[in-house]
Amino acid sequence: MSMPSLLEAFPARQPAFRRRIVLLSHGMRVLAVVWALWNLVNVVRSLINLSHAPSIAGAGHHGLLAAAIMLAVPSWLLTAGVAWCVWCLFTTYLQGHIFTVGAALWMRRAGALGLAGSLASIVWRRFQILVATGHIHLTTGDLLFAPGTIVVPSDLVRIVFCLYVLALGHVFKSAAEIADDHARIV
Amino acid sequence: MVRISLGTRTMPETPPPAGQPLRIGWLCHLIRAASAAQAAWTLALTAWWWSDAAAIEKAYGTFLKVDVSGASSLQYGIAVAINLCSWALYAAISFCIWRQFGAYLQGRVFTVDAAIWMRRVGTTGCAALIFSLLARHLVVIVLAFHLHAPFGALLSVPRWAGTFDALQALFFLAVIGLAQIHYAAAELAEDHAKIV
Numbered sequence: 483m484s485m486p487s488l489l490e491a492f493p494a495r496q497p498a499f500r501r502r503i504v505l506l507s508h509g510m511r512v513l514a515v516v517w518a519l520w521n522l523v524n525v526v527r528s529l530i531n532l533s534h535a536p537s538i539a540g541a542g543h544h545g546l547l548a549a550a551i552m553l554a555v556p557s558w559l560l561t562a563g564v565a566w567c568v569w570c571l572f573t574t575y576l577q578g579h580i581f582t583v584g585a586a587l588w589m590r591r592a593g594a595l596g597l598a599g600s601l602a603s604i605v606w607r608r609f610q611i612l613v614a615t616g617h618i619h620l621t622t623g624d625l626l627f628a629p630g631t632i633v634v635p636s637d638l639v640r641i642v643f644c645l646y647v648l649a650l651g652h653v654f655k656s657a658a659e660i661a662d663d664h665a666r667i668v
Numbered sequence: 669m670v671r672i673s674l675g676t677r678t679m680p681e682t683p684p685p686a687g688q689p690l691r692i693g694w695l696c697h698l699i700r701a702a703s704a705a706q707a708a709w710t711l712a713l714t715a716w717w718w719s720d721a722a723a724i725e726k727a728y729g730t731f732l733k734v735d736v737s738g739a740s741s742l743q744y745g746i747a748v749a750i751n752l753c754s755w756a757l758y759a760a761i762s763f764c765i766w767r768q769f770g771a772y773l774q775g776r777v778f779t780v781d782a783a784i785w786m787r788r789v790g791t792t793g794c795a796a797l798i799f800s801l802l803a804r805h806l807v808v809i810v811l812a813f814h815l816h817a818p819f820g821a822l823l824s825v826p827r828w829a830g831t832f833d834a835l836q837a838l839f840f841l842a843v844i845g846l847a848q849i850h851y852a853a854a855e856l857a858e859d860h861a862k863i864v
Contacts, residue, residue: 657777
């Protein structure tokens with residue numbers, strides 16, 4: 483039975499349930515937007531700092547700045563994609579569709595995009611470090627394999643969080659599909 | 669039966685029957701193993717780090733500009749105890765994840781107890797984060813106790829919170845929010861199942 487029809491079965495509990503869901507869902511949606519904007523501010527700040535780096539400002543290698551923007555924008559878009567998925571997930575909840583394949587898919591998308599975003603942010607940070615330390619000609623090999631710290635603890639935590647959400651999405655999707663099959667049989 | 673539209677197909681929206689095994693048991697086992705490994709790895713790192721007093725003195729001197737070379741073994745003991753408390757809270761998160769995915773393994777996915785374990789992941793995570801923020805300062809105060817430096821000055825030595833902490837706070841708050849919604853919905857579904 484869906485949440486809307488469950489609520490019809492319990493009219494007395496409708497206001498309390500709605501209150502709990504509505505406030506939380508709106509709160510989570512706002513949190514997702516704030517997170518995306520906060521990341522945007524960080525990206526813009528990093529780009530401004532990078533534009534003042536001697537290898538760009540001093541040597542006039544503006545191609546590097548263009549490359550930085552080309553790396554930073556997709557990296558942030560992945561973050562914005564996570565925020566969008568979280569927004570859609572809680573919108574689905576607001577519509578009363580909680581234990582559904584649709585909601586599980588939004589959760590899984592958030593985890594997958596978050597994972598891609600974590601990997602992109604590692605490459606983006608490498609780029610910033612290498613440019614700030616005077617590397618002018620950068621190759622993909624430099625970005626991925628040049629000596630130095632590639633993965634920091636916060637990357638690992640971010641990856642673990644994304645894997646947790648991804649796993650939850652998988653489990654919920656599988657369970658919703660079983661419910662789907664069960665309902666068809668019944 | 670209410671039907672909802674999902675793109676090109678429609679499906680009945682029904683909570684799954686409790687006790688039905690999931691097709692992705694391997695994933696649940698993997699997450700449980702990963703959470704246990706994470707707790708063990710963090711403990712091993714803590715033990716490795718605190719077993720080398722010279723490295724600690726060097727790190728505190730270099731990064732925090734605090735000379736802890738004269739700290740007694742009692743001071744080190746208290747610092748280790750504080751860190752172990754912090755580790756215990758993070759290990760409690762692993763335990764909650766273990767129980768949450770244990771419930772899923774038994775086919776109890778959209779249930780009140782699974783939602784409660786998920787909420788515990790979030791609340792324990794928030795508690796662990798708050799304690800770890802305090803522990804950073806406590807450890808500095810304990811290790812620099814013999815220097816008789818002003819309390820306020822020692823409190824301001826490590827940063828109170830950074831981007832890494834904000835990321836953790838956001839994640840744990842999101843988990844609590846998600847769990848609250850699942851809890852409310854599962855409670856209603858279980859009440860309905862009792863009546864039916």
